[in-house]
Amino acid sequence: MAHRIVTQVFVTGARVFGRAFAEAYKQASASQKYAQAMQNNPTAANTLSASGLTLDEACRILNVSPPKGGTADLTRVHDQFKRLFDMNDPKKGGSFYLQSKVLRARERIELEVRQAAEAREREEELRDGWKPRVYRDR
Known part of the structure; x- marks a missing residue:
């Protein structure tokens, strides 16, 4: 048994x-x-892996125009962000999900602008040559 x-x-x-x-x-x-x-997948490069937002989605969420040539009106982006973030505050009856979407949208636009600025700096450095900043003690 x-x-x-x-x-x-x-x-x-x-x-x-x-x-x-x-x-x-x-x-x-x-x-x-x-x-x-x-x-x-080539379209995977257009998304931010952490949030999965495309630049177009981020601009639609914040109701701003997409960055043209890597430059955007960041003051308008920040104003829209503050307004929408405060409007969706869970303490005031808003939605945490929408609040986090607004935050990720702002981060996505800032990332795009930052990457474009870094690319511009690299292009300028390649065009003008490398000019190191030398600091001398006097």
Whole structure:
């Protein structure tokens, strides 16, 4: 009788672990395929991986025009951000989800402007040559 109980426990445990292992393998395989697809997808570069917002979505959320040539009216972006962020404050009956979307939209636009400014600086440096800043003690 005891050997039957031990066998049942062993078989049941083996089934549970087998199913868990198979499920984990399927999930890892799907994750790997997804990561490969995102790497090969050219539109994946247009999104901010942390928030998944495109620049167009961010501009629509804050109701501002997209940055032209890498420059944007950041004062308007910040004014819209403050207004919408305060309007969606959960303490005042707003939505935390909308508040976080507004925050991510501002971050996305600022990221785009910052990347464009860095690219402009690199272009200027390549065009004008590297001019290191030398600090001398007097």
